[in-house]
Amino acid sequence: MTPTTDSFLERAPLLLRDWISGFFPAALRGVINDLIAILTILAVFGTLFAFLTLAERKILGRIQNRPGPNRTGPFGLLQPFADGIKMLTKEDIVPRAADQLLHFLAPVALVAFSLLTFAVIPYGRHLVPVDLDAGVLYFFAASASTELAVFMAGWASHNKYSLLAAMRALAQLISYELPLLLSIVPVVLAAGSLSPSGIVAAQGAWTLDVLPHWYVFTPWGFAGFVIFLVSALAESNRSPFDLPEAESELVAGHLTEYSGFKYALFFMAEYFGMCALSSLGVTLFLGGWQAPCAFLEFIPSYAWFGAKLLGLLLGFIWIRATLPRLRMDQLMRFAWKFLVPLSLANLGVAALWRLGAGWSEPLQLVRWAMAIAILATAFFLLGRKLSSGFGPRVYRYAPS
Amino acid sequence: MMDFAFALIAFLLLASAATAMALRNIIHSALLLVVSWFALALFYLWAGAEFAAFAQILIYAGAISMVVLFAVLLTQRTPGNFILIPESRRRALAAVLAGAAVAAAIAYAILNASFPVGSTPAPAVTVRELGIQLMGPQAAALLVVGAILTVALVGAVVIAAQPEKLQREDPL
Amino acid sequence: MFGSGLLQGLAVTAKNFVGSFHDPKRMVTTEYPEQKTKLPEAYRNFPFLVAETAEDPMGTLRCVACQICEKECPPQCIYIEKSKDKKPDATGKMQIYPTVFDIDTSVCMSCQICVEVCPFDAIEMDQVFEIATADRFNGLMLRKEQLTKPNSYFHEIHPNDAREIDARLAADRKAAEEKARAAAAAKAAAPPKPSAPPP
Numbered sequence: 001m002t003p004t005t006d007s008f009l010e011r012a013p014l015l016l017r018d019w020i021s022g023f024f025p026a027a028l029r030g031v032i033n034d035l036i037a038i039l040t041i042l043a044v045f046g047t048l049f050a051f052l053t054l055a056e057r058k059i060l061g062r063i064q065n066r067p068g069p070n071r072t073g074p075f076g077l078l079q080p081f082a083d084g085i086k087m088l089t090k091e092d093i094v095p096r097a098a099d100q101l102l103h104f105l106a107p108v109a110l111v112a113f114s115l116l117t118f119a120v121i122p123y124g125r126h127l128v129p130v131d132l133d134a135g136v137l138y139f140f141a142a143s144a145s146t147e148l149a150v151f152m153a154g155w156a157s158h159n160k161y162s163l164l165a166a167m168r169a170l171a172q173l174i175s176y177e178l179p180l181l182l183s184i185v186p187v188v189l190a191a192g193s194l195s196p197s198g199i200v201a202a203q204g205a206w207t208l209d210v211l212p213h214w215y216v217f218t219p220w221g222f223a224g225f226v227i228f229l230v231s232a233l234a235e236s237n238r239s240p241f242d243l244p245e246a247e248s249e250l251v252a253g254h255l256t257e258y259s260g261f262k263y264a265l266f267f268m269a270e271y272f273g274m275c276a277l278s279s280l281g282v283t284l285f286l287g288g289w290q291a292p293c294a295f296l297e298f299i300p301s302y303a304w305f306g307a308k309l310l311g312l313l314l315g316f317i318w319i320r321a322t323l324p325r326l327r328m329d330q331l332m333r334f335a336w337k338f339l340v341p342l343s344l345a346n347l348g349v350a351a352l353w354r355l356g357a358g359w360s361e362p363l364q365l366v367r368w369a370m371a372i373a374i375l376a377t378a379f380f381l382l383g384r385k386l387s388s389g390f391g392p393r394v395y396r397y398a399p400s
Numbered sequence: 401m402m403d404f405a406f407a408l409i410a411f412l413l414l415a416s417a418a419t420a421m422a423l424r425n426i427i428h429s430a431l432l433l434v435v436s437w438f439a440l441a442l443f444y445l446w447a448g449a450e451f452a453a454f455a456q457i458l459i460y461a462g463a464i465s466m467v468v469l470f471a472v473l474l475t476q477r478t479p480g481n482f483i484l485i486p487e488s489r490r491r492a493l494a495a496v497l498a499g500a501a502v503a504a505a506i507a508y509a510i511l512n513a514s515f516p517v518g519s520t521p522a523p524a525v526t527v528r529e530l531g532i533q534l535m536g537p538q539a540a541a542l543l544v545v546g547a548i549l550t551v552a553l554v555g556a557v558v559i560a561a562q563p564e565k566l567q568r569e570d571p572l
Numbered sequence: 573m574f575g576s577g578l579l580q581g582l583a584v585t586a587k588n589f590v591g592s593f594h595d596p597k598r599m600v601t602t603e604y605p606e607q608k609t610k611l612p613e614a615y616r617n618f619p620f621l622v623a624e625t626a627e628d629p630m631g632t633l634r635c636v637a638c639q640i641c642e643k644e645c646p647p648q649c650i651y652i653e654k655s656k657d658k659k660p661d662a663t664g665k666m667q668i669y670p671t672v673f674d675i676d677t678s679v680c681m682s683c684q685i686c687v688e689v690c691p692f693d694a695i696e697m698d699q700v701f702e703i704a705t706a707d708r709f710n711g712l713m714l715r716k717e718q719l720t721k722p723n724s725y726f727h728e729i730h731p732n733d734a735r736e737i738d739a740r741l742a743a744d745r746k747a748a749e750e751k752a753r754a755a756a757a758a759k760a761a762a763p764p765k766p767s768a769p770p771p
Contacts, residue, residue, distance in 0.1 A: 062592040063585045066601045102431070134527055137454040144462025148434060151469055155427060163473075170466055177462070194527055322585045323578065383574025 006125065009300040013040075014126055037129040041118050049271045050080035056317050063321040090260035095158055098257060102156035107258070107265035110149035114272040116142040121279045122197045124289050124302035135196045136184060139280060140177075143235065146273065147173045150244075153266070154254035165253030168328055169237065169244035175335040176234035176241075182343035183227040186220050186350030187284045196280075200288030209294040214287035219371035220350040223379075225285040227343050229315075232277035234335070236270055239320040243328055245270075278312040279305075286312075338386045345378040405446055413439035426472055434465045451527050613730055616697035618677050618714070619686055626722035631659065633720060634694035637670040641686035641695055649679035650686065673716040677703070693737045699729050 021032040054069065054076060061068025069076035094103055120135035122128040132138050147170055154166020188194055191202040205213045215221030234241040244253040255266050282288060286308050289301035326334065349371050356367040413436050420432035437460040444453035534542050591598035602609050623629035637654040653672035661667045686695050698721070705711030727734040 059589065062599075063589045065588060065592060065598050067599065067603070070603075099427075102428075132450065134450045134454055137451065137458065141454040141457035141462070144458050147462060148431075148465060151466070152431070167470070167473075170470075174463065174466060318582065318585065318589075322581045379574065387574060 007298060007300070010125060012300075013124070013302065034129070041129065042115070045118065045272060045275055048275060049268055050084070052271060052275075052313060053083065054079050055314075056320070059314070059317050060321050063318075084264070087261055087264035092260045092262065093257075095257055097158040099156040099158065102152045103257070104262075106149050106153035106156060107262045107269070109152065110146050110269040111265050111272070113142050113145045113149065114269045114276065117276040118272075118279070120196055121276070121283055122200050122288055123279075123305050124300065127289075127302060128197050131197055132195060134194045136188065136194045136199075136280075136284075139196075139276075140181060140184075143273065143276070144177065146269070149269075150254055153258070157254070157257035159257055162254050162256050165244055165256075169254055172234060172237075172241065172244065172328075172331055175332055176231045176339075179227050179335060179339035179343045180231035180235060182340065182347060183224040183231065184284060186224050186347055187215055189347075189350055189354060190215060190218075190221075196283045196288070200283055200290065203287040204290055206294050212287055212290060212292050214285065214290070214292075216285045216287075218353065219368065219375055220346050220353055221285055223342070223346045223375050224350075225281065227339055227346065228281055228285065229312075230339065232274070232281060233316065233319065234331070236273040236277060238270070238274060238316060240323040240326050241331060243325060243331065246325060274316060275309070275313070278309055278316070281312060282308045333386065338382050342378055342382055345374065349374050402446075406443075409439055409442050409446055412436075413443065427469070430465070430468050430472055433468070434461055437461055437465070449525065451525075451530055611699055613732065615699050616682055616684060617701050618680055618682060618698055618703075619675060619695050619719070620698040620721045621673060621716065621719045622694055622696055622726055623720050623722050626724055629720045629722055630717070632661070633669060634661070634692050635670055635673065636661070636667045636692055636694070637673075638691070640689050640691065644685050644689045646683060646685065647679045647681055649676040650674070651676075670716065673719060675714050675719060676712065677714055678709075678712040693741070696726055696730065696733070 017033060017036050020036060021029050024032045057079070058068035058070075058076065069079045072078040072082045094100065117139050119130045120128070120132050120138055150169050150173065151166055154162045154164075154169070157163070187199060191199040193199060193202070203212070203214050207213070211217070216225045233239075237244055245255055246253070255263060258266060282305060289305040291297045291299060291301075291304050352374075353367065353371055356363065359367060416432045416435040416439060420429040420436065423429050423432065437456065441453040441456040441460075444450075444456060588598055593599075622634050624632035624634065637652055639652050639654070642648075642650045642652045651672065651674040652670050655669050655671045657668075658666040659669050661669075682697070684697055687697055723734065723738070
């Protein structure tokens with residue numbers, strides 16, 4: 001199954017897997033292969049989660065003119081383990097009036113559905129755990145199910161504030177689901193397939209061997225990528241859209257009544273969601289495991305995927321350090337009045353782009369100019385409409 | 401093997417739906433209904449319709465469940481507290497009779513219908529096929545459904561936006 | 573343009589991030605306890621007793637056990653016991669000295685009244701704050717040996733005050749010397765008094 005033309009590094013994970021499953025009888029090999037894939041995903045993304053929390057704290061610290069954790073181990077490298085031990089040894093308090101079963105199931109369901117989304121992403125040239133034809137749809141089905149767990153958490157806590165916050169979180173998640181899906185549709189349109197490995201393969205060529213054909217380098221792809229990133233931030237409850245779980249908003253929102261390991265599970269689910277959406281963004285817009293230039297192909301495909309994923313995650317951390325939190329009504333207005341119309345315009349531009357795929361050379365420039373013009377106009381006009389009505393602040397003082 | 405999987409999915413579907421009807425706590429009922437929708441998606445997967453299964457989860461468990469839960473929470477004064485009024489016991493007999501009649505009618509229809517058992521395997525319907533069908537022969541139905549959904553959405557917005565004229569401008 | 577503010581914000585944070593590695597202005601943390609910030613000169617914590625020399629701190633205490641600070645202390649955290657004998661102080665004059673001088677730092681409120689009322693500039697405010705101890709009562713009771721610190725230390729922590737006090741003390745000493753010399757000279761120069769008055 002592994003083509004022998006690939007380099008050794010490229011085939012190394014598959015060779016390792018075949019070596020391990022070679023210890024088992026032939027009838028069980030398929031199951032063992034899948035089990036190894038599952039364990040690898042858990043191990044890799046679990047470790048990534050641990051060190052991502054540390055990287056976030058250090059980067060946030062450096063941006064805020066302070067060093068971040070540097071006492072536990074050299075450069076604070078043992079901090080995630082210290083956090084893990086802390087979470088595990090905390091007392092697990094469940095309110096007596098809370099719905100015990102739902103209170104227990106909510107973090108479990110959240111982590112389970114977040115982990116399910118990792119199954120369809122191509123991590124390398126031959127490294128897709130499950131190659132589904134409708135893989136992108138499966139991804140969104142699994143991440144839509146996580147919203148149920150948010151509601152369960154808020155309801156089961158038997159706390160007015162948790163319920164209110166869970167409702168707000170749900171409203172945010174549903175509102176940003178729409179721009180997320182609408183920004184994906186142009187990619188499916190251009191690639192002609194819902195399967196992530198098909199979409200990565202469609203971005204495989206290079207012009208002049210140095211300019212990759214990733215979708216982010218087209219006008220509609222760039223706009224779609226930006227919309228996707230913003231919606232991904234909102235879908236994983238990340239700053240600046242972290243109203244549901246911020247400390248100053250209704251205590252911790254729907255997480256108020258959770259302590260110890262269950263809180264750690266919620267935290268983990270948020271980071272898994274962020275990693276999964278970033279992986280999907282890399283797959284759909286940044287060319288997945290493709291190298292940016294033809295001569296850089298000697299670096300194995302999973303290394304490129306990892307590098308792009310880390311780049312996106314660091315970008316998320318950068319945005320968190322920069323922007324203040326959005327208020328609920330600002331959030332909703334942004335989603336419905338800006339992102340949805342913009343992604344519909346993006347869809348139209350992508351359709352026009354596809355129509356002009358076969359045009360001759362000089363008309364290609366016209367294609368680019370038209371696409372950029374329409375998108376820029378839409379962005380500009382929607383931006384003006386969104387921020388209209390906010391004039392300079394008028395102060396009225398009491399009459400003296 | 402196929403029959404066992406089908407039986408399992410059918411049991412899950414019917415058990416969750418029945419328990420949803422039997423429970424007093426309406427939120428638990430709503431969540432069990434969501435479980436039955438998941439079982440229906442599993443059934444679609446068993447039948448080979450991937451697209452329908454994922455669309456079912458995305459739309460039902462992802463969005464319609466939210467609508468149901470919001471509706472339950474916004475209309476219940478004390479969710480979870482049910483009192484059994486005396487008339488309910490009398491109505492129970494009528495409910496059992498009506499349910500039995502409906503079940504008998506459906507069972508008769510299903511058992512007497514002849515489903516042709518073909519010798520050729522069913523065609524694998526890919527997403528591409530579905531797309532071509534929706535854009536071609538079934539385009540009219542798609543447009544009508546879209547128009548109905550738009551009308552419903554606009555109507556909901558109009559109904560929800562009505563009390564605005566009662567809010568007076570704050571003089572400050 | 574919509575979003576230009578966001579991009580400017582991202583540029584600012586990027587500048588902060590990159591600058592924190594090489595620009596001291598962008599990494600303002602002092603990593604205690606390896607580094608310590610310089611305390612202001614007027615910072616005070618608990619009192620200490622000033623001794624003139626570092627070689628014999630217990631013998632050159634400025635304190636003469638007048639007990640004014642003990643009486644003026646608002647929470648009454650100072651306990652002094654006078655000595656029965658006298659020892660020569662820094663100027664050679666015979667003075668009594670404190671055999672016991674205790675300050676209970678769990679009570680002391682750092683109000684500096686003892687410093688203000690001391691006529692001999694014998695008690696001044698120290699700046700140490702790393703005196704945490706696991707012993708709740710005895711560990712917080714500072715005895716005379718722990719409280720005595722040389723004048724050179726006083727110069728280190730409060731240079732301006734120390735210089736002023738030293739100048740004043742030197743001037744006083746000089747004035748006292750002048751007076752003693754003038755009295756001795758006057759005594760030597762005066763004609764001898766008739767030894768026996770007429771009966």
